[in-house]
Amino acid sequence: MANVTNxxxxxxxxxxxxxxxxxxxxxxxxITGGALYVGxxxxxxxxxxxxSGEQYFNQVNWLFGSIIGQVVLFGYTWALLHHxxxxxxxIMWDIGYGFEKEFSTMLAxxxxxxxxxxxxxxxxxxxxxx
Amino acid sequence: MDMxxxxxxxxxxxxxxxxxxxxxxxxxxxxxxxPLLLFYVxxxxxxxxxxxxxxxxxxxxxxxxxxNGLTVVASIIHMRLGMEEIIQDYIHSxxxxxxxLILNAFFSLAVGGLCLFAVLKIAFAG
Numbered sequence: 001m002a003n004v005t006n007x008x009x010x011x012x013x014x015x016x017x018x019x020x021x022x023x024x025x026x027x028x029x030x031i032t033g034g035a036l037y038v039g040x041x042x043x044x045x046x047x048x049x050x051x052s053g054e055q056y057f058n059q060v061n062w063l064f065g066s067i068i069g070q071v072v073l074f075g076y077t078w079a080l081l082h083h084x085x086x087x088x089x090x091i092m093w094d095i096g097y098g099f100e101k102e103f104s105t106m107l108a109x110x111x112x113x114x115x116x117x118x119x120x121x122x123x124x125x126x127x128x129x130x
Numbered sequence: 131m132d133m134x135x136x137x138x139x140x141x142x143x144x145x146x147x148x149x150x151x152x153x154x155x156x157x158x159x160x161x162x163x164x165p166l167l168l169f170y171v172x173x174x175x176x177x178x179x180x181x182x183x184x185x186x187x188x189x190x191x192x193x194x195x196x197x198n199g200l201t202v203v204a205s206i207i208h209m210r211l212g213m214e215e216i217i218q219d220y221i222h223s224x225x226x227x228x229x230x231l232i233l234n235a236f237f238s239l240a241v242g243g244l245c246l247f248a249v250l251k252i253a254f255a256g
Contacts, residue, residue, distance in 0.1 A: 034216060037209045044241050044248075047198075050189060051248035054182040065179065077171075084167060087160045094157060126175050 021108035028112075029086040032079040039076045077122055082115035152211060159208035166201040186252055195253035199246060206242035210234060 017023065042064075049060035063069050089107055092098045098107065132139075173194065177185050188194055213234045221227040 030216065033209075033212045037213050040205065040209060040241055044245050047189075047245050047248040047252075050182075050186055051251040057182045057185070061179065080167065080171075084164065088164070091157065091160065122171060122175060126178050129175060130179055 021105050025086060025089075025108040025111050029083060029090075032083040032086070035079045036076075036083055039079065042073070042076060074119065074123060078115060078119040081118045081122075082111065085111050085115055085118075152214070155207060156211045156215075159204045159211070162204045163201070163208060166197060166204060169197055170201055186256060189249070189252045190256055192253070195249055198249045202242055202245040202249060206238050206245075210238035213238075 014023075014027075045060055046064070049056040064073060089098070089111060098104055173188070177188055189198065214231060217227060217230045217234060221230055
């Protein structure tokens with residue numbers, strides 16, 4: 001049988017469209033999702049170390065406390081908050097609201113701003129509490 | 131002549147035989163993760179960098195341990211489904227796709243299993 005799937009017309013891909021905020025945040029939502037997938041290993045390492053004993057816990061804590069560790073954790077915090085806020089937008093659309101052009105563009109921009117602001121806020125609180 | 135109502139025609143699982151289950155599970159776990167992760171963030175704000183005994187003591191609290199377990203379960207399901215979507219979108223070779231989908235399932239379940247065991251060990255054995 002001929003390979004019919006090879007000759008199917010393809011829908012235009014990303015480079016055809018104008019780059020707009022909602023599109024950018026859609027891409028970022030997927031990238032942060034993929035990053036969080038890998039980042040789960042950070043949470044796993046922390047929990048497993050806590051369950052394994054003080055020595056392991058201190059080692060992981062030292063790693064997380066190093067400059068590289070702190071940068072990775074800061075990125076992880078941002079990815080988590082950005083994906084969480086993006087998820088709320090998706091739920092709003094799933095329910096059937098917020099498709100208006102101006103509103104969804106505004107929300108896409110707000111998503112980015114809010115995710116950065118919240119990340120800075122969380123880290124500021126952590127540093128103050130500590 | 132088809133005597134079925136319009137609703138009757140679309141009921142069932144469709145040609146993929148899985149219906150909207152994937153979509154639905156992504157959404158239910160997402161909704162569950164909103165409060166769970168907000169709790170987690172607050173917990174980490176309080177306990178980040180604290181000494182071992184204090185952190186383990188907090189993690190052993192029944193309420194914290196339950197939230198922790200639920201967060202792990204919801205996260206693992208959500209991340210597996212999300213990665214499934216990414217693999218199905220970008221990988222066009224059938225063999226590679228199947229291998230990656232299996233690895234995705236293994237990775238998610240392994241990480242989830244380890245996390246759950248850790249949560250329960252801390253809760254029961256300290």
